[in-house]
Amino acid sequence: MAKNQKLVKDITAMDVDFAKWYTDIVKKAELVDYSSVKGCMIIRPYGYAIWENIQKYLDAKFKETGHENVYMPMFIPESLLEKEKSHVEGFAPEVAWVTHGGSEELTERLCVRPTSETLFCEHYARIVQSYKDLPKLYNQWCSVVRWEKTTRPFLRTTEFLWQEGHTIHATAEEAEAETVKMLNVYADFCENVLAMPVVKGRKTEKEKFAGGVRTYTIESLMHDGKALQSGTSHNLGDNFAKAFGIQYSDKDQKKQYVHETSWGVTTRLIGAIIMVHGDDEGLALPPRIAPIQTVIIPIAQHKEGVLEKAEELRERIAKVARVKVDSTDKMPGWKFSEYEMKGVPVRLEVGPKDIENNQVVLVRRDTREKEVVSMDDLEVRIPQLLEEIQTAMFERAKAHRDENTFVATNLDEFKEIAENKPGFIKAMWCGDLECEEKIKEVAGTSSRCMPFEQEEVSDVCVCCGKPAKSLVYWGKAY
Amino acid sequence: MAKNQKLVKDITAMDVDFAKWYTDIVKKAELVDYSSVKGCMIIRPYGYAIWENIQKYLDAKFKETGHENVYMPMFIPESLLEKEKSHVEGFAPEVAWVTHGGSEELTERLCVRPTSETLFCEHYARIVQSYKDLPKLYNQWCSVVRWEKTTRPFLRTTEFLWQEGHTIHATAEEAEAETVKMLNVYADFCENVLAMPVVKGRKTEKEKFAGGVRTYTIESLMHDGKALQSGTSHNLGDNFAKAFGIQYSDKDQKKQYVHETSWGVTTRLIGAIIMVHGDDEGLALPPRIAPIQTVIIPIAQHKEGVLEKAEELRERIAKVARVKVDSTDKMPGWKFSEYEMKGVPVRLEVGPKDIENNQVVLVRRDTREKEVVSMDDLEVRIPQLLEEIQTAMFERAKAHRDENTFVATNLDEFKEIAENKPGFIKAMWCGDLECEEKIKEVAGTSSRCMPFEQEEVSDVCVCCGKPAKSLVYWGKAY
Numbered sequence: 034m035a036k037n038q039k040l041v042k043d044i045t046a047m048d049v050d051f052a053k054w055y056t057d058i059v060k061k062a063e064l065v066d067y068s069s070v071k072g073c074m075i076i077r078p079y080g081y082a083i084w085e086n087i088q089k090y091l092d093a094k095f096k097e098t099g100h101e102n103v104y105m106p107m108f109i110p111e112s113l114l115e116k117e118k119s120h121v122e123g124f125a126p127e128v129a130w131v132t133h134g135g136s137e138e139l140t141e142r143l144c145v146r147p148t149s150e151t152l153f154c155e156h157y158a159r160i161v162q163s164y165k166d167l168p169k170l171y172n173q174w175c176s177v178v179r180w181e182k183t184t185r186p187f188l189r190t191t192e193f194l195w196q197e198g199h200t201i202h203a204t205a206e207e208a209e210a211e212t213v214k215m216l217n218v219y220a221d222f223c224e225n226v227l228a229m230p231v232v233k234g235r236k237t238e239k240e241k242f243a244g245g246v247r248t249y250t251i252e253s254l255m256h257d258g259k260a261l262q263s264g265t266s267h268n269l270g271d272n273f274a275k276a277f278g279i280q281y282s283d284k285d286q287k288k289q290y291v292h293e294t295s296w297g298v299t300t301r302l303i304g305a306i307i308m309v310h311g312d313d314e315g316l317a318l319p320p321r322i323a324p325i326q327t328v329i330i331p332i333a334q335h336k337e338g339v340l341e342k343a344e345e346l347r348e349r350i351a352k353v354a355r356v357k358v359d360s361t362d363k364m365p366g367w368k369f370s371e372y373e374m375k376g377v378p379v380r381l382e383v384g385p386k387d388i389e390n391n392q393v394v395l396v397r398r399d400t401r402e403k404e405v406v407s408m409d410d411l412e413v414r415i416p417q418l419l420e421e422i423q424t425a426m427f428e429r430a431k432a433h434r435d436e437n438t439f440v441a442t443n444l445d446e447f448k449e450i451a452e453n454k455p456g457f458i459k460a461m462w463c464g465d466l467e468c469e470e471k472i473k474e475v476a477g478t479s480s481r482c483m484p485f486e487q488e489e490v491s492d493v494c495v496c497c498g499k500p501a502k503s504l505v506y507w508g509k510a511y
Numbered sequence: 512m513a514k515n516q517k518l519v520k521d522i523t524a525m526d527v528d529f530a531k532w533y534t535d536i537v538k539k540a541e542l543v544d545y546s547s548v549k550g551c552m553i554i555r556p557y558g559y560a561i562w563e564n565i566q567k568y569l570d571a572k573f574k575e576t577g578h579e580n581v582y583m584p585m586f587i588p589e590s591l592l593e594k595e596k597s598h599v600e601g602f603a604p605e606v607a608w609v610t611h612g613g614s615e616e617l618t619e620r621l622c623v624r625p626t627s628e629t630l631f632c633e634h635y636a637r638i639v640q641s642y643k644d645l646p647k648l649y650n651q652w653c654s655v656v657r658w659e660k661t662t663r664p665f666l667r668t669t670e671f672l673w674q675e676g677h678t679i680h681a682t683a684e685e686a687e688a689e690t691v692k693m694l695n696v697y698a699d700f701c702e703n704v705l706a707m708p709v710v711k712g713r714k715t716e717k718e719k720f721a722g723g724v725r726t727y728t729i730e731s732l733m734h735d736g737k738a739l740q741s742g743t744s745h746n747l748g749d750n751f752a753k754a755f756g757i758q759y760s761d762k763d764q765k766k767q768y769v770h771e772t773s774w775g776v777t778t779r780l781i782g783a784i785i786m787v788h789g790d791d792e793g794l795a796l797p798p799r800i801a802p803i804q805t806v807i808i809p810i811a812q813h814k815e816g817v818l819e820k821a822e823e824l825r826e827r828i829a830k831v832a833r834v835k836v837d838s839t840d841k842m843p844g845w846k847f848s849e850y851e852m853k854g855v856p857v858r859l860e861v862g863p864k865d866i867e868n869n870q871v872v873l874v875r876r877d878t879r880e881k882e883v884v885s886m887d888d889l890e891v892r893i894p895q896l897l898e899e900i901q902t903a904m905f906e907r908a909k910a911h912r913d914e915n916t917f918v919a920t921n922l923d924e925f926k927e928i929a930e931n932k933p934g935f936i937k938a939m940w941c942g943d944l945e946c947e948e949k950i951k952e953v954a955g956t957s958s959r960c961m962p963f964e965q966e967e968v969s970d971v972c973v974c975c976g977k978p979a980k981s982l983v984y985w986g987k988a989y
Binding site: 066068069070073074075076077078081082084085092102103104105106107109113126127128130131132133134135136138143145152155156159160165174175178180187190191241258302361418 | 538544545547548550552553554555556559560562563579580581583584585586587588591603604605607608609610612613614621624630633634637638643649653654656658669671672699839907
């Protein structure tokens with residue numbers, strides 16, 4: 034069995050080489066395959082099933098909060114991309130350009146959308162006349178392209194899948210409320226479904242969205258102490274409205290510019306799940322997002338009645354959980370390893386002796402704890418166990434995050450932590466770009482966010498010693 | 512009210528200009544908006560909601576039949592596209608080429624996928640080793656691009672949404688069974704959900720998929736007597752397997768090529784719904800696909816208790832149907848027209864007098880028949896009525912199709928029908944490309960399919976008079 038496990042797994046230990054551990058998992062848990070298209074990934078069935086679950090939860094939440102789905106073209110004419118000046122400066126260096134259709138050269142180049150603000154704006158300008166037409170709360174599920182030099186599956190790829198919400202409102206207040214509301218939808222989703230604690234906060238001017246007014250973010254901490262920006266929500270103010278002429282007549286028939294937001298999460302969330310919950314045995318999926326929540330492994334399946342019992346249990350459990358039987362002719366030990374690698378939260382073993390005793394063995398993926406359970410109790414015990422695992426995974430991730438969040442009150446302290454203790458660094462900041470850049474230069478960390486939950490860990494800027502304006506989370510980031 | 516209706520609707524009558532009628536509907540029912548990207552459409556919330564319902568039904572059916580979803584890159588390197596010779600010949604003239612990433616020129620051009628056989632093949636070649644790995648039953652929901660000269664929303668656009676199934680099998684028989692099975696899934700979906708009768712059959716060699724062995728199709732007849740290819744399923748044989756080297760070891764350890772299929776339906780189905788069921792009042796949606804199945808219009812809604820009652824009914828009906836209340840401050844007559852235009856199957860009117868009498872008025876979109884129903888019976892009557900409408904819409908479409916299907920036994924007859932009676936023409940064919948081309952030339956009709964249900968309407972070819980091999984449906988097509 035030890036040999037089998039070696040064969041199935043054969044993954045680099047996390048402590049030896051975290052990056053290699055990560056790519057081993059994405060390949061060996063069959064989440065992705067590489068393609069001959071540089072920087073693009075193939076999302077395999079098991080990886081895509083995770084994305085489908087993410088979509089299902091979030092899409093329902095978007096609809097509950099009044100949003101409607103639409104589909105915009107994947108191409109943006111160069112002249113349209115250029116309409117909002119800081120937006121084009123932010124994105125033009127990294128877009129893919131279509132120059133030919135069939136055998137003809139196009140009169141105007143088209144970029145493959147890196148994000149769709151410009152398309153939504155053009156559409157909104159055409160369909161909005163009156164305050165009665167507002168708000169428009171649209172969302173789109175699609176893929177976007179950003180020409181990346183170095184790529185890593187899920188974390189940074191030339192093409193990735195995402196959703197992009199784009200809304201317009203009559204007032205600045207409503208747009209701000211929407212921006213924060215959607216950030217909270219993301220935060221709740223990450224914490225409650227992905228069992229991943231996040232820090233909610235605002236991005237600095239340096240790190241905000243190209244063309245926006247304010248960017249909010251949720252930041253999470255990976256196993257290796259690096260931060261991952263896991264979702265962002267932008268208040269675009271009336272910048273785009275002015276560039277694209279999106280106006281409405283208010284109740285007094287006066288023309289007003291709309292206020293706009295955009296927000297998105299991507300397949301990067303799958304990378305976050307891997308790096309928050311995975312271990313040296315492979316992936317570990319929080320039950321609420323796992324495509325398979327319980328896998329049934331028949332033991333001595335050639336013996337009479339074993340496969341029939343496994344199938345009977347599957348039918349019963351299917352009413353309370355996503356369940357699968359693996360009745361292929363591999364050895365049970367091999368299967369144990371395979372589903373550990375794939376991060377299935379609960380394994381159910383059932384063999385001739387179990388059947389005799391009207392019991393099964395349940396094994397948790399997260400702690401590897403075993404329990405023997407009466408077959409009569411499965412419909413109760415399995416959902417309960419899945420909830421226990423969900424909670425425990427969140428608590429463990431939170432403890433890890435908290436243990437690896439440090440406070441620095443001066444630059445030496447900051448540098449020392451940044452060098453020796455991978456994690457978040459909480460430190461006060463004066464608000465000056467210069468200090469933000471200097472911290473990046475001397476410690477290699479970027480500002481992750483100014484958290485909504487402010488504390489005063491000191492009263493002066495960690496860099497310049499002048500009066501502090503805000504607490505900032507800093508870190509090395511993916 | 513007549514004036515209001517004029518304002519809301521203002522659509523060209525079908526008999527005056529069918530093409531204009533069609534584009535009026537897609538615009539005024541708010542299904543699409545045009546974008547500044549030539550040939551690409553914006554699918555608005557109401558149009559996209561129809562697509563989401565199509566996806567929901569089909570995706571469930573694909574999963575029931577053992578298929579898994581994946582995601583492939585949107586780009587195909589030129590060298591990969593060229594691997595299967597007749598495939599590249601079929602598609603290269605109509606692809607969009609990416610030549611630059613950011614500011615750099617690419618060393619190899621990438622095309623935006625027009626279809627993804629080549630990507631699936633490359634992946635399959637890498638992941639399949641043994642007969643135990645077969646079959647692979649994959650599907651992908653995505654958008655594809657084909658550089659079209661003349662476009663029309665849903666029917667022919669440069670970019671469109673679709674699903675593409677790609678499967679590989681150990682034997683030719685299994686691949687053939689899969690190809691036919693998926694065609695039947697499409698046919699059942701069109702008939703049972705879209706209320707659209709289809710002719711199932713096989714494409715001629717001339718009309719088959721570039722690189723495939725056999726193409727099956729479902730063909731439906733539009734209001735104007737033109738045919739619409741509504742879904743296709745291709746048996747690719749081992750053509751692609753040989754070009755891409757997709758081999759497996761069979762039970763005797765011998766290398767064998769896999770047998771492959773691909774199949775797809777697109778947003779074109781929305782065009783079909785419009786042209787099969789729509790009328791001069793606008794869109795008419797079959798209940799099973801309608802985003803809103805029942806719209807509640809409060810009458811004299813400023814009067815006490817009306818809006819409350821409307822909301823109370825909405826909550827009750829929501830348990831049995833997709834329902835919405837329109838309580839905006841437009842006049843009821845305006846709303847009637849608006850939801851007729853949008854094709855909502857049932858309108859429920861409720862005003863002070865109805866409340867007094869504990870009743871509501873139900874109005875069918877398809878026949879405009881009214882009935883007065885006790886409020887107590889709504890949970891029973893509405894689902895029943897929706898089913899009645901669904902059946903009636905199918906029967907009407909079928910009657911139209913049958914009335915406009917003609918038989919020709921010689922070329923003069925054929926030409927006369929093609930000129931004067933828009934519809935399907937059933938006629939025998941010898942199997943020669945020459946006759947197929949001649950029929951196209953003299954009558955302007957293409958072969959739609961050789962139907963599974965063969966009849967012998969004559970024993971000689973309608974064109975050359977030689978012995979006939981097959982009955983063929985011919986028609987002018989979108």
